[in-house]
Amino acid sequence: MTTSLRRKVVFYTLLTLTAFLVFAPTFIAFMMSFMSNQEIMTGQIIPRSLTFDNYVQVFQRFPLMQYLLNSLIVSLLIMVGQLVISSLAAYAFVFIDFKGRDLIFFIFIATMMVPFEASIIPNFHTIRDLNWIDSYPGLSVPFFAMAFGTFLLRQHFKQIPKELKEASEISGIGDFKFYLTVVLPVAKSSLVTLGVYGFLTSWNMYLWPLLATTDDRFRTVQIGLRQLQTQEQLNEWGVIMAGAVIVVIPTLVLLFVGQKKLQQGLTEGALK
Amino acid sequence: MHPVELIAVSKSYDRTTKVLEHIDLTIEEGEFFVLVGPSGSGKSTLLRMIAGLESITGGELRLKGNMVNHLPPKDRHLSMVFQNYALYPHLTVKQNILFGLHAKKVKKAEQEQRLYETAEMMGLTDLLNRKPKQLSGGQRQRVALARSVVSQAPLCLMDEPLSNLDAKLRAHMRVEIRRLQKKLGLTMIYVTHDQVEAMTMGDRIMVLNDGTIQQIGQPIELYNQPANLFVASFIGSPKMNLGEATIEDQQLTIEQTLQLPLSMSDIPQVIQRRNLIVGIRPEHLAYAKPEEADLWLEVINIEHLGNETLLTFEVGRELWTAKWLGQWLIQVGERVPLSVSIKHFSFFNRDSGALIQAPTENQHLEVVAL
Numbered sequence: 001m002t003t004s005l006r007r008k009v010v011f012y013t014l015l016t017l018t019a020f021l022v023f024a025p026t027f028i029a030f031m032m033s034f035m036s037n038q039e040i041m042t043g044q045i046i047p048r049s050l051t052f053d054n055y056v057q058v059f060q061r062f063p064l065m066q067y068l069l070n071s072l073i074v075s076l077l078i079m080v081g082q083l084v085i086s087s088l089a090a091y092a093f094v095f096i097d098f099k100g101r102d103l104i105f106f107i108f109i110a111t112m113m114v115p116f117e118a119s120i121i122p123n124f125h126t127i128r129d130l131n132w133i134d135s136y137p138g139l140s141v142p143f144f145a146m147a148f149g150t151f152l153l154r155q156h157f158k159q160i161p162k163e164l165k166e167a168s169e170i171s172g173i174g175d176f177k178f179y180l181t182v183v184l185p186v187a188k189s190s191l192v193t194l195g196v197y198g199f200l201t202s203w204n205m206y207l208w209p210l211l212a213t214t215d216d217r218f219r220t221v222q223i224g225l226r227q228l229q230t231q232e233q234l235n236e237w238g239v240i241m242a243g244a245v246i247v248v249i250p251t252l253v254l255l256f257v258g259q260k261k262l263q264q265g266l267t268e269g270a271l272k
Numbered sequence: 273m274h275p276v277e278l279i280a281v282s283k284s285y286d287r288t289t290k291v292l293e294h295i296d297l298t299i300e301e302g303e304f305f306v307l308v309g310p311s312g313s314g315k316s317t318l319l320r321m322i323a324g325l326e327s328i329t330g331g332e333l334r335l336k337g338n339m340v341n342h343l344p345p346k347d348r349h350l351s352m353v354f355q356n357y358a359l360y361p362h363l364t365v366k367q368n369i370l371f372g373l374h375a376k377k378v379k380k381a382e383q384e385q386r387l388y389e390t391a392e393m394m395g396l397t398d399l400l401n402r403k404p405k406q407l408s409g410g411q412r413q414r415v416a417l418a419r420s421v422v423s424q425a426p427l428c429l430m431d432e433p434l435s436n437l438d439a440k441l442r443a444h445m446r447v448e449i450r451r452l453q454k455k456l457g458l459t460m461i462y463v464t465h466d467q468v469e470a471m472t473m474g475d476r477i478m479v480l481n482d483g484t485i486q487q488i489g490q491p492i493e494l495y496n497q498p499a500n501l502f503v504a505s506f507i508g509s510p511k512m513n514l515g516e517a518t519i520e521d522q523q524l525t526i527e528q529t530l531q532l533p534l535s536m537s538d539i540p541q542v543i544q545r546r547n548l549i550v551g552i553r554p555e556h557l558a559y560a561k562p563e564e565a566d567l568w569l570e571v572i573n574i575e576h577l578g579n580e581t582l583l584t585f586e587v588g589r590e591l592w593t594a595k596w597l598g599q600w601l602i603q604v605g606e607r608v609p610l611s612v613s614i615k616h617f618s619f620f621n622r623d624s625g626a627l628i629q630a631p632t633e634n635q636h637l638e639v640v641a642l
Contacts, residue, residue, distance in 0.1 A: 161356060161358060163356055164358050164360060166323075166325050166345075166352070166358070167352065167354065167358040168372075169325065169344070169345045170323060170324075170325075170348075170351065170352050170372075171346065171351075171371065171372025171375055171376070171423065172346030172347075172372065172375040172376055173346075173371070173372070173375045177375070182360055182362075185362040186360075186361060186362055188362075
């Protein structure tokens with residue numbers, strides 16, 4: 001498509017402007033993390049001198065490493081759990097014929113309409129009764145069953161020609177082996193998408209970890225960030241921003257790595 | 273002990289309408305058996321029932337004499353080639369071929385041996401490390417065949433395996449599949465909607481329409497003595513010329529336009545005089561010298577195929593085709609002299625469609641049996 005130079009100039013100007021607007025808060029936070037408190041109070045955006053004091057402080061004053069580790073463990077657990085459970089459920093919904101399959105699937109999908117906040121109290125009861133408060137299972141298990149993930153994978157699994165399943169049946173390959181050796185490799189790209197999505201969602205989770213933890217040993221990093229804010233009378237914004245920047249790093253890394261993998265997965269394409 | 277035996281088999285999805293009705297069929301050892309019919313006739317369903325991918329509503333399926341109605345596919349000792357080949361896209365050709373053998377717990381050394389032999393036979397030796405998407409249609413087809421051969425199952429089922437290939441490759445693969453089947457002594461059940469494929473490949477053919485058997489027989493038998501109007505028009509290309517006919521005063525009147533003299537001794541089995549449909553193969557509408565012509569017809573279309581010429585005529589409401597060997601320079605609109613013989617006509621009952629009398633003389637050159 002050819003666009004005139006004028007159109008191009010207009011488009012690029014608008015795009016640059018909106019990009020700047022969207023990115024501004026992140027940019028300001030990033031800059032603030034390198035400023036001393038006095039400098040922040042003067043309302044500057046570009047620091048006059050770079051200082052890493054905030055970064056040193058945030059690690060010294062808070063168990064940030066422990067928080068990061070907790071978040072990582074919980075997010076990984078949720079990611080793996082979701083992948084395993086969603087893919088198994090999706091497999092059943094696509095490849096196993098049973099009575100009322102579609103009805104059950106629609107009920108399953110309908111649970112997406114129930115907001116997480118509504119199920120938080122029963123979930124909390126369950127976790128408490130299991131004595132899982134302040135534990136990794138308590139933080140992760142409630143998120144394993146995921147209607148959206150099942151739906152996403154089911155859509156991809158449905159694209160796998162049913163002849164592949166039939167050919168396996170004839171050569172004597174059972175359901176589980178077919179799932180492991182054919183379905184999972186063929187649906188790799190969706191699994192990566194779902195994995196990244198699950199990881200990021202749980203990394204940024206706030207409400208549930210706040211309820212399910214009372215102890216620094218299991219707090220996740222988002223709760224940690226919140227604590228940075230409230231512990232001092234006068235908020236040390238530089239330290240808070242430094243913490244925020246550190247918390248964002250894994251997200252960015254994952255997005256970059258994941259994107260590359262995702263593209264690989266998508267371009268691989270299935271044979272018709 | 274027949275490798276495959278179907279006794280009054282039927283299939284219904286909703287218990288009211290039957291997709292297949294009362295199928296009785298026996299397939300011999302080492303036979304190339306073709307199921308042919310238009311789409312929706314139930315031929316693929318029947319094949320899938322034999323494979324065990326589809327449940328059997330009524331009747332009995334026996335493999336080697338054993339009732340197997342409820343046996344899972346893996347225990348039926350058969351292999352199957354699918355229309356879309358069903359190759360695993362993430363595996364190499366080699367892994368694709370060997371995929372089933374792992375499950376059957378064949379020893380590593382024997383796997384290698386079989387892989388090597390099959391790849392050699394199918395001409396796949398150089399392609400073993402490629403992925404299916406890097407192969408051409410014909411090569412994918414050969415991988416699918418190899419996968420079925422390597423399993424060494426004595427019974428092989430094929431569901432329209434050639435329909436995704438272009439015409440030239442299809443003709444080539446027809447020969448290749450046929451040769452492979454003979455060489456390995458496989459019992460083959462082959463589904464196709466293409467009557468040319470059925471005629472050229474099958475030892476025996478079963479014609480299906482609307483879930484019922486129309487006729488079972490050898491290709492030549494189906495061509496010469498079609499059991500009913502459906503088989504008559506389905507087998508043969510161009511199709512048999514058909515027309516409504518009546519017999520009166522030693523005269524056969526076709527479509528109320530053509531009249532041919534006939535003597536009763538020509539048609540000993542035709543008792544009824546009305547409600548007839550007659551059929552004649554295009555090659556039997558032969559050219560005659562003008563003075564010897566039985567009838568004259570106006571050419572409304574002409575197709576030059578190089579080695580033969582197809583002429584189309586209008587006979588009442590029907591279009592008739594004549595197939596003449598060689599090249600004929602005839603213009604559309606010309607009237608051409610034709611010779612026809614009563615001996616080449618098939619007679620059908622119009623209401624039931626059933627054959628009353630087959631042609632008494634079939635080819636200019638009679639069927640030669642060696």
